[in-house]
Amino acid sequence: MHLNSSVSNKVISETIKSVKKSATIASKKEQNFNRQECWYPVCFVRDLSVNTIHSFSLDDEPFVLFKTQDGELACLLDRCPHRAAKLSDGRIIDGKIECSYHRWQFAPDGQCLDIPQLSANAKIPLNACVQSFPVVESQGVIWMWSGETTSADQKSIPTVPDLDKLNCVTAEYMADAPYNQCYFVENIVDFGHIDSIHNGTLGNDKNIQALEMEVTETSIKGFRGRFRYMRKPDAPWLEMSFIAPNFITYSCKVNPLQDWTWGVVCYSMPLSEDRCRILIRNYRNFMTGSMNLKPRWLDHMFQNKIFEEDLQVIMGQQTQMKLLRENWRKHYLPLKTSDLFILEYRKWLDRVDLSLPTDGNNLVSQSTNIQSSSTDIDHKFELKVNCSDRLSRHTLMCSSCKCAYQRIKIFQQICLVLATLILVYAVTAEALESQIAILYFIFAVTLGAFAHKLKTKFEVSHTPSQKNWLHWSFSQRIRNNSQT
Known part of the structure:
Protein backbone atom coordinates (compact mmCIF):
# COMPACT_ATOMS: atom_id res chain seq x y z
CA MET A 1 0.00 0.00 0.00
CA HIS A 2 1.43 3.40 -1.02
CA LEU A 3 0.71 6.66 0.81
CA ASN A 4 -0.62 9.57 -1.19
CA SER A 5 2.22 12.09 -1.59
CA SER A 6 0.11 15.01 -0.32
CA VAL A 7 -0.85 13.07 2.80
CA SER A 8 2.78 12.09 3.38
CA ASN A 9 3.95 15.70 2.97
CA LYS A 10 1.27 16.86 5.38
CA VAL A 11 2.40 14.36 8.02
CA ILE A 12 6.03 15.40 7.62
CA SER A 13 5.06 19.08 7.76
CA GLU A 14 3.13 18.57 11.00
CA THR A 15 6.03 16.65 12.49
CA ILE A 16 8.54 19.38 11.56
CA LYS A 17 6.32 22.01 13.19
CA SER A 18 6.14 19.90 16.32
CA VAL A 19 9.92 19.46 16.35
CA LYS A 20 10.49 23.22 15.92
CA LYS A 21 8.14 23.90 18.80
CA SER A 22 9.99 21.35 20.90
CA ALA A 23 13.32 22.96 20.03
CA THR A 24 12.00 26.36 21.12
CA ILE A 25 10.94 24.94 24.45
CA ALA A 26 14.23 23.10 24.83
CA SER A 27 16.19 26.32 24.31
CA LYS A 28 14.67 27.73 27.48
CA LYS A 29 15.94 24.72 29.50
CA GLU A 30 13.66 24.86 32.47
CA GLN A 31 15.79 23.97 35.45
CA ASN A 32 13.16 23.67 38.16
CA PHE A 33 13.10 19.88 37.93
CA ASN A 34 15.80 18.05 39.86
CA ARG A 35 15.92 14.31 39.20
CA GLN A 36 17.92 13.81 42.40
CA GLU A 37 15.11 15.28 44.47
CA CYS A 38 12.72 12.46 43.62
CA TRP A 39 11.28 9.28 45.06
CA TYR A 40 12.36 6.11 43.24
CA PRO A 41 10.54 2.74 43.36
CA VAL A 42 12.86 -0.05 44.50
CA CYS A 43 10.61 -3.11 44.71
CA PHE A 44 7.21 -4.36 45.78
CA VAL A 45 6.73 -4.83 49.51
CA ARG A 46 5.86 -8.50 49.09
CA ASP A 47 9.24 -9.13 47.44
CA LEU A 48 11.27 -7.90 50.42
CA SER A 49 11.32 -10.50 53.19
CA VAL A 50 12.25 -9.79 56.79
CA ASN A 51 16.01 -9.93 57.49
CA THR A 52 16.73 -10.27 53.77
CA ILE A 53 19.25 -8.00 52.06
CA HIS A 54 18.26 -6.45 48.74
CA SER A 55 20.99 -4.70 46.77
CA PHE A 56 20.33 -2.31 43.90
CA SER A 57 21.81 0.74 42.22
CA LEU A 58 20.56 4.16 41.22
CA ASP A 59 22.54 5.81 38.44
CA ASP A 60 25.43 3.43 39.19
CA GLU A 61 25.45 4.35 42.89
CA PRO A 62 25.14 1.16 45.03
CA PHE A 63 22.50 0.87 47.75
CA VAL A 64 21.33 -1.81 50.14
CA LEU A 65 17.75 -2.21 51.36
CA PHE A 66 16.53 -4.39 54.21
CA LYS A 67 13.64 -4.86 56.63
CA THR A 68 14.16 -5.66 60.30
CA GLN A 69 12.17 -8.13 62.38
CA ASP A 70 10.12 -5.18 63.68
CA GLY A 71 9.18 -4.20 60.13
CA GLU A 72 11.47 -1.16 60.00
CA LEU A 73 12.73 -0.35 56.51
CA ALA A 74 16.31 0.81 55.98
CA CYS A 75 18.23 2.00 52.93
CA LEU A 76 21.98 2.57 53.17
CA LEU A 77 24.84 3.22 50.82
CA ASP A 78 26.17 -0.23 49.91
CA ARG A 79 29.72 0.58 50.96
CA CYS A 80 31.37 -0.14 54.30
CA PRO A 81 33.31 2.90 55.61
CA HIS A 82 36.13 0.62 56.78
CA ARG A 83 37.51 -0.75 53.49
CA ALA A 84 34.72 -0.09 50.97
CA ALA A 85 33.40 -3.67 51.03
CA LYS A 86 29.79 -4.26 49.95
CA LEU A 87 27.41 -4.37 52.89
CA SER A 88 25.02 -6.41 50.75
CA ASP A 89 27.46 -9.34 51.02
CA GLY A 90 26.85 -9.40 54.77
CA ARG A 91 23.86 -10.40 56.88
CA ILE A 92 21.15 -9.00 59.17
CA ILE A 93 21.60 -9.68 62.90
CA ASP A 94 19.12 -8.37 65.48
CA GLY A 95 18.03 -5.50 63.26
CA LYS A 96 21.61 -4.53 62.32
CA ILE A 97 23.43 -5.09 59.05
CA GLU A 98 26.84 -6.70 59.45
CA CYS A 99 29.67 -6.34 56.95
CA SER A 100 31.07 -9.75 56.00
CA TYR A 101 34.65 -8.48 55.70
CA HIS A 102 35.44 -7.51 59.31
CA ARG A 103 32.02 -7.84 61.00
CA TRP A 104 31.39 -4.15 61.56
CA GLN A 105 27.71 -3.64 62.42
CA PHE A 106 25.44 -0.75 61.48
CA ALA A 107 21.99 0.34 62.61
CA PRO A 108 19.15 1.01 60.12
CA ASP A 109 20.02 4.72 60.29
CA GLY A 110 23.65 3.99 59.28
CA GLN A 111 25.17 4.52 62.73
CA CYS A 112 28.08 2.19 63.46
CA LEU A 113 27.25 0.12 66.55
CA ASP A 114 30.10 -2.35 66.82
CA ILE A 115 33.70 -2.70 65.62
CA PRO A 116 35.16 -5.99 66.91
CA GLN A 117 38.74 -4.87 66.22
CA LEU A 118 38.54 -1.87 68.59
CA SER A 119 40.12 -2.12 72.03
CA ALA A 120 37.82 -2.18 75.04
CA ASN A 121 38.26 1.50 75.94
CA ALA A 122 38.31 2.88 72.39
CA LYS A 123 35.36 4.84 71.02
CA ILE A 124 33.80 4.21 67.64
CA PRO A 125 35.06 6.91 65.22
CA LEU A 126 32.46 9.50 64.27
CA ASN A 127 33.06 8.95 60.56
CA ALA A 128 32.49 5.19 60.87
CA CYS A 129 28.88 5.58 59.84
CA VAL A 130 27.13 4.77 56.55
CA GLN A 131 25.01 7.30 54.69
CA SER A 132 21.32 6.48 55.02
CA PHE A 133 18.42 7.50 52.80
CA PRO A 134 14.71 7.98 53.51
CA VAL A 135 12.69 4.91 52.56
CA VAL A 136 8.92 4.43 52.85
CA GLU A 137 6.13 2.13 51.74
CA SER A 138 3.28 3.46 49.62
CA GLN A 139 0.53 1.35 48.04
CA GLY A 140 2.59 -1.81 48.28
CA VAL A 141 5.75 -0.30 46.75
CA ILE A 142 8.97 0.58 48.59
CA TRP A 143 10.31 4.01 47.61
CA MET A 144 13.67 5.61 48.41
CA TRP A 145 14.58 9.29 48.33
CA SER A 146 17.89 10.07 46.66
CA GLY A 147 18.14 13.77 47.49
CA GLU A 148 18.63 15.78 50.65
CA THR A 149 16.90 14.13 53.59
CA THR A 150 15.35 17.38 54.78
CA SER A 151 13.49 17.84 51.49
CA ALA A 152 11.94 14.35 51.41
CA ASP A 153 8.16 14.70 51.35
CA GLN A 154 6.20 11.46 51.35
CA LYS A 155 3.14 13.28 50.02
CA SER A 156 4.96 13.80 46.70
CA ILE A 157 4.97 10.04 45.99
CA PRO A 158 2.54 9.47 43.09
CA THR A 159 -0.41 7.22 43.91
CA VAL A 160 -3.45 5.70 42.19
CA PRO A 161 -6.71 6.21 44.15
CA ASP A 162 -8.29 3.09 42.62
CA LEU A 163 -5.67 0.88 44.29
CA ASP A 164 -6.97 1.85 47.74
CA LYS A 165 -10.48 0.58 47.01
CA LEU A 166 -11.43 -2.65 48.78
CA ASN A 167 -12.76 -4.41 45.67
CA CYS A 168 -9.59 -3.76 43.64
CA VAL A 169 -7.27 -6.70 42.86
CA THR A 170 -3.76 -6.43 41.44
CA ALA A 171 -1.14 -8.49 39.62
CA GLU A 172 2.46 -7.32 40.04
CA TYR A 173 5.65 -7.96 38.09
CA MET A 174 9.24 -6.72 38.47
CA ALA A 175 12.31 -7.11 36.26
CA ASP A 176 15.65 -5.49 35.46
CA ALA A 177 15.93 -4.40 31.84
CA PRO A 178 19.25 -4.04 29.95
CA TYR A 179 18.40 -0.67 28.43
CA ASN A 180 18.09 2.98 29.40
CA GLN A 181 15.06 4.00 31.46
CA CYS A 182 14.04 6.60 28.88
CA TYR A 183 13.52 3.91 26.25
CA PHE A 184 11.31 2.04 28.70
CA VAL A 185 9.14 5.13 29.20
CA GLU A 186 8.98 5.60 25.42
CA ASN A 187 7.87 2.01 25.01
CA ILE A 188 5.16 2.27 27.66
CA VAL A 189 3.61 5.51 26.37
CA ASP A 190 3.60 3.99 22.86
CA PHE A 191 0.25 2.21 22.86
CA GLY A 192 0.47 1.74 19.10
CA HIS A 193 3.04 -1.06 19.41
CA ILE A 194 0.71 -3.33 21.41
CA ASP A 195 -1.06 -4.82 18.39
CA SER A 196 2.15 -5.33 16.41
CA ILE A 197 4.87 -6.49 18.81
CA HIS A 198 2.44 -8.25 21.16
CA ASN A 199 0.25 -9.84 18.51
CA GLY A 200 -1.25 -12.99 20.01
CA THR A 201 -0.46 -12.08 23.62
CA LEU A 202 -1.73 -8.61 24.49
CA GLY A 203 -2.82 -7.43 21.06
CA ASN A 204 -4.08 -8.41 17.63
CA ASP A 205 -2.41 -7.25 14.42
CA LYS A 206 -5.84 -6.90 12.81
CA ASN A 207 -6.38 -3.92 15.12
CA ILE A 208 -3.36 -1.97 13.87
CA GLN A 209 -4.79 1.42 12.95
CA ALA A 210 -4.61 5.16 13.55
CA LEU A 211 -5.36 6.41 17.04
CA GLU A 212 -7.35 9.44 18.05
CA MET A 213 -4.99 11.04 20.56
CA GLU A 214 -4.84 14.26 22.52
CA VAL A 215 -2.72 15.74 25.30
CA THR A 216 -5.00 17.22 27.93
CA GLU A 217 -2.42 18.60 30.36
CA THR A 218 1.32 19.24 30.36
CA SER A 219 3.84 20.77 32.75
CA ILE A 220 7.35 20.35 34.06
CA LYS A 221 5.96 17.57 36.29
CA GLY A 222 4.72 15.47 33.37
CA PHE A 223 1.68 15.27 31.13
CA ARG A 224 -1.71 13.62 30.71
CA GLY A 225 -3.58 12.47 27.65
CA ARG A 226 -6.22 10.17 26.27
CA PHE A 227 -6.73 8.08 23.16
CA ARG A 228 -8.92 5.52 21.41
CA TYR A 229 -9.07 3.63 18.13
CA MET A 230 -10.30 5.72 15.19
CA ARG A 231 -12.32 2.78 13.90
CA LYS A 232 -14.21 2.79 17.19
CA PRO A 233 -15.24 6.42 17.74
CA ASP A 234 -17.87 5.41 20.30
CA ALA A 235 -15.43 3.42 22.44
CA PRO A 236 -14.52 4.83 25.87
CA TRP A 237 -11.35 6.92 26.10
CA LEU A 238 -8.25 5.34 27.61
CA GLU A 239 -6.59 7.77 29.99
CA MET A 240 -2.79 7.99 30.20
CA SER A 241 -0.63 10.00 32.58
CA PHE A 242 3.11 10.43 32.99
CA ILE A 243 4.32 11.81 36.32
CA ALA A 244 8.00 12.67 36.14
CA PRO A 245 10.34 11.00 36.19
CA ASN A 246 9.19 7.40 36.61
CA PHE A 247 5.44 6.91 36.97
CA ILE A 248 3.00 6.03 34.16
CA THR A 249 -0.64 5.00 34.42
CA TYR A 250 -3.30 3.78 32.02
CA SER A 251 -6.93 3.56 33.07
CA CYS A 252 -10.29 3.00 31.46
CA LYS A 253 -13.91 2.79 32.55
CA VAL A 254 -14.79 -0.54 30.96
CA ASN A 255 -18.41 -0.30 32.09
CA PRO A 256 -19.31 3.15 33.46
CA LEU A 257 -22.78 1.99 34.54
CA GLN A 258 -21.31 -0.62 36.88
CA ASP A 259 -18.16 1.40 37.66
CA TRP A 260 -15.90 -1.29 36.21
CA THR A 261 -12.37 0.07 36.09
CA TRP A 262 -9.24 -1.40 34.55
CA GLY A 263 -5.75 0.03 34.75
CA VAL A 264 -1.99 -0.46 34.52
CA VAL A 265 0.63 1.28 36.65
CA CYS A 266 4.25 1.34 35.48
CA TYR A 267 7.09 2.35 37.79
CA SER A 268 10.76 2.53 36.80
CA MET A 269 14.18 3.39 38.18
CA PRO A 270 17.49 4.02 36.34
CA LEU A 271 19.97 1.47 37.67
CA SER A 272 22.66 2.79 35.34
CA GLU A 273 22.96 4.39 31.92
CA ASP A 274 22.10 1.12 30.18
CA ARG A 275 19.96 -0.63 32.78
CA CYS A 276 16.69 0.11 34.50
CA ARG A 277 14.30 -1.58 36.88
CA ILE A 278 10.66 -1.83 35.91
CA LEU A 279 7.67 -2.54 38.12
CA ILE A 280 4.33 -3.29 36.46
CA ARG A 281 1.00 -3.50 38.25
CA ASN A 282 -2.26 -4.47 36.54
CA TYR A 283 -5.46 -3.81 38.45
CA ARG A 284 -9.21 -4.03 38.07
CA ASN A 285 -12.36 -4.11 40.20
CA PHE A 286 -14.38 -6.65 38.20
CA MET A 287 -13.99 -10.37 37.44
CA THR A 288 -11.56 -10.54 40.34
CA GLY A 289 -11.76 -14.30 40.86
CA SER A 290 -9.31 -15.29 38.12
CA MET A 291 -6.63 -12.87 39.37
CA ASN A 292 -6.97 -14.11 42.94
CA LEU A 293 -6.85 -17.81 42.04
CA LYS A 294 -3.95 -17.72 39.59
CA PRO A 295 -0.57 -18.32 41.29
CA ARG A 296 1.68 -15.28 41.08
CA TRP A 297 4.62 -17.23 39.65
CA LEU A 298 2.40 -18.62 36.88
CA ASP A 299 1.24 -15.13 35.94
CA HIS A 300 4.89 -14.06 35.80
CA MET A 301 5.56 -16.67 33.11
CA PHE A 302 3.19 -14.70 30.89
CA GLN A 303 4.63 -11.36 32.00
CA ASN A 304 8.14 -12.57 31.17
CA LYS A 305 6.98 -13.38 27.66
CA ILE A 306 5.51 -9.88 27.23
CA PHE A 307 8.73 -8.33 28.50
CA GLU A 308 10.87 -10.41 26.13
CA GLU A 309 8.74 -9.50 23.11
CA ASP A 310 9.70 -5.85 23.65
CA LEU A 311 13.28 -6.55 24.66
CA GLN A 312 14.80 -7.29 21.27
CA VAL A 313 13.25 -4.24 19.60
CA ILE A 314 14.21 -1.79 22.35
CA MET A 315 17.77 -3.08 22.51
CA GLY A 316 18.10 -2.68 18.76
CA GLN A 317 16.70 0.85 18.94
CA GLN A 318 19.07 1.88 21.72
CA THR A 319 22.06 0.45 19.89
CA GLN A 320 21.18 2.23 16.66
CA MET A 321 20.83 5.58 18.41
CA LYS A 322 24.15 5.15 20.17
CA LEU A 323 25.93 4.36 16.95
CA LEU A 324 24.35 7.30 15.15
CA ARG A 325 25.55 9.72 17.86
CA GLU A 326 22.95 12.25 16.74
CA ASN A 327 19.83 13.84 18.13
CA TRP A 328 16.61 11.84 17.90
CA ARG A 329 14.98 14.52 15.71
CA LYS A 330 17.19 13.51 12.79
CA HIS A 331 16.09 9.89 12.84
CA TYR A 332 12.52 9.85 14.18
CA LEU A 333 9.50 10.33 11.92
CA PRO A 334 6.70 10.41 14.51
CA LEU A 335 3.01 10.38 13.62
CA LYS A 336 0.46 12.30 15.65
CA THR A 337 -1.97 9.41 15.17
CA SER A 338 0.29 7.00 17.06
CA ASP A 339 3.32 8.78 18.53
CA LEU A 340 1.82 11.87 20.15
CA PHE A 341 2.73 10.80 23.69
CA ILE A 342 6.26 9.90 22.62
CA LEU A 343 6.65 13.40 21.19
CA GLU A 344 5.35 14.87 24.43
CA TYR A 345 7.79 12.79 26.46
CA ARG A 346 10.69 13.85 24.25
CA LYS A 347 9.65 17.47 24.69
CA TRP A 348 9.63 16.96 28.44
CA LEU A 349 13.15 15.48 28.31
CA ASP A 350 14.34 18.52 26.39
CA ARG A 351 12.64 20.91 28.80
CA VAL A 352 14.43 19.44 31.81
CA ASP A 353 17.67 18.79 29.92
CA LEU A 354 17.55 15.02 30.39
CA SER A 355 18.17 13.91 26.83
CA LEU A 356 19.01 10.29 26.18
CA PRO A 357 22.72 9.50 26.24
CA THR A 358 24.15 9.37 22.71
CA ASP A 359 27.75 10.18 23.52
CA GLY A 360 30.10 7.99 21.52
CA ASN A 361 32.38 7.71 24.54
CA ASN A 362 29.69 5.68 26.27
CA LEU A 363 29.16 3.34 23.35
CA VAL A 364 30.91 0.42 24.99
CA SER A 365 29.09 -0.58 28.15
CA GLN A 366 30.17 -3.38 30.44
CA SER A 367 26.70 -3.71 31.90
CA THR A 368 25.34 -5.05 28.61
CA ASN A 369 28.38 -7.05 27.52
CA ILE A 370 29.10 -4.89 24.49
CA GLN A 371 32.05 -5.96 22.41
CA SER A 372 33.62 -3.77 19.73
CA SER A 373 36.37 -4.19 17.19
CA SER A 374 37.74 -1.77 14.64
CA THR A 375 40.09 -1.42 11.71
CA ASP A 376 41.54 1.71 10.10
CA ILE A 377 38.57 2.09 7.76
CA ASP A 378 35.74 -0.18 8.92
CA HIS A 379 34.42 0.08 12.45
CA LYS A 380 32.17 -2.77 13.51
CA PHE A 381 30.14 -2.49 16.64
CA GLU A 382 28.88 -5.80 17.94
CA LEU A 383 26.39 -6.02 20.75
CA LYS A 384 25.75 -9.22 22.63
CA VAL A 385 23.14 -9.22 25.32
CA ASN A 386 22.04 -12.33 27.15
CA CYS A 387 18.33 -11.72 26.75
CA SER A 388 17.49 -15.28 27.75
CA ASP A 389 18.58 -14.79 31.37
CA PHE A 458 12.46 -19.74 35.48
CA GLU A 459 16.00 -19.61 34.12
CA VAL A 460 15.88 -18.84 30.40
CA SER A 461 13.54 -17.41 27.81
CA HIS A 462 11.27 -19.81 25.96
CA THR A 463 9.66 -17.30 23.62
CA PRO A 464 9.86 -18.87 20.12
CA SER A 465 10.62 -15.57 18.39
CA GLN A 466 13.24 -14.59 20.95
CA LYS A 467 16.86 -15.46 20.27
CA ASN A 468 18.85 -16.60 23.27
CA TRP A 469 21.59 -14.21 22.34
CA LEU A 470 20.84 -11.02 20.48
CA HIS A 471 23.60 -10.12 18.12
CA TRP A 472 23.69 -6.93 16.17
CA SER A 473 26.58 -6.06 13.89
CA PHE A 474 26.93 -2.60 12.45
CA SER A 475 29.53 -1.23 10.09
CA GLN A 476 30.46 2.40 9.70
CA ARG A 477 33.05 3.93 7.40
CA ILE A 478 34.96 6.81 8.93
CA ARG A 479 37.47 8.97 7.14
CA ASN A 480 41.06 8.62 8.25
CA ASN A 481 41.33 12.30 9.15
CA SER A 482 38.32 12.05 11.49
CA GLN A 483 39.85 9.28 13.57
CA THR A 484 41.49 10.07 16.86
Missing part, protein backbone atom coordinates in the same frame (compact mmCIF):
# COMPACT_ATOMS: atom_id res chain seq x y z
CA ARG A 390 15.31 -14.80 33.28
CA LEU A 391 17.01 -16.06 36.43
CA SER A 392 18.92 -12.91 37.38
CA ARG A 393 16.60 -10.54 35.51
CA HIS A 394 13.48 -11.58 37.42
CA THR A 395 13.33 -14.93 39.24
CA LEU A 396 15.85 -14.27 42.00
CA MET A 397 14.29 -10.85 42.75
CA CYS A 398 10.71 -12.09 42.92
CA SER A 399 9.74 -13.76 46.19
CA SER A 400 7.04 -15.91 44.54
CA CYS A 401 9.13 -17.10 41.59
CA LYS A 402 12.22 -17.66 43.72
CA CYS A 403 10.25 -19.83 46.14
CA ALA A 404 8.60 -21.82 43.33
CA TYR A 405 11.95 -22.21 41.57
CA GLN A 406 13.63 -23.61 44.69
CA ARG A 407 10.78 -26.03 45.38
CA ILE A 408 10.78 -27.29 41.79
CA LYS A 409 14.55 -27.91 42.00
CA ILE A 410 14.05 -29.93 45.19
CA PHE A 411 11.21 -31.89 43.60
CA GLN A 412 13.39 -32.65 40.57
CA GLN A 413 16.16 -33.96 42.82
CA ILE A 414 13.68 -36.13 44.73
CA CYS A 415 12.42 -37.60 41.45
CA LEU A 416 16.01 -38.37 40.42
CA VAL A 417 16.77 -40.11 43.72
CA LEU A 418 13.54 -42.12 43.60
CA ALA A 419 14.15 -43.14 40.00
CA THR A 420 17.65 -44.33 40.92
CA LEU A 421 16.42 -46.36 43.91
CA ILE A 422 13.58 -47.89 41.91
CA LEU A 423 15.96 -48.86 39.11
CA VAL A 424 18.31 -50.56 41.58
CA TYR A 425 15.37 -52.44 43.08
CA ALA A 426 14.08 -53.46 39.62
CA VAL A 427 17.43 -55.04 38.77
CA THR A 428 17.44 -57.22 41.90
CA ALA A 429 13.70 -58.01 42.12
CA GLU A 430 11.82 -60.92 40.61
CA ALA A 431 10.16 -60.71 37.21
CA LEU A 432 6.69 -59.44 38.21
CA GLU A 433 7.99 -57.02 40.83
CA SER A 434 10.66 -55.88 38.40
CA GLN A 435 8.06 -55.01 35.76
CA ILE A 436 6.03 -53.02 38.29
CA ALA A 437 9.20 -51.27 39.45
CA ILE A 438 10.03 -50.33 35.86
CA LEU A 439 6.63 -48.64 35.55
CA TYR A 440 7.32 -46.65 38.71
CA PHE A 441 10.76 -45.82 37.33
CA ILE A 442 9.26 -44.45 34.11
CA PHE A 443 6.75 -42.44 36.13
CA ALA A 444 9.50 -40.93 38.34
CA VAL A 445 11.64 -40.08 35.30
CA THR A 446 8.65 -38.45 33.59
CA LEU A 447 7.94 -36.32 36.64
CA GLY A 448 11.62 -35.39 36.85
CA ALA A 449 11.69 -34.39 33.18
CA PHE A 450 8.58 -32.27 33.64
CA ALA A 451 10.14 -30.59 36.70
CA HIS A 452 13.32 -29.90 34.72
CA LYS A 453 11.37 -28.32 31.88
CA LEU A 454 9.41 -26.16 34.31
CA LYS A 455 12.60 -25.20 36.14
CA THR A 456 14.24 -23.95 32.95
CA LYS A 457 11.28 -21.62 32.39
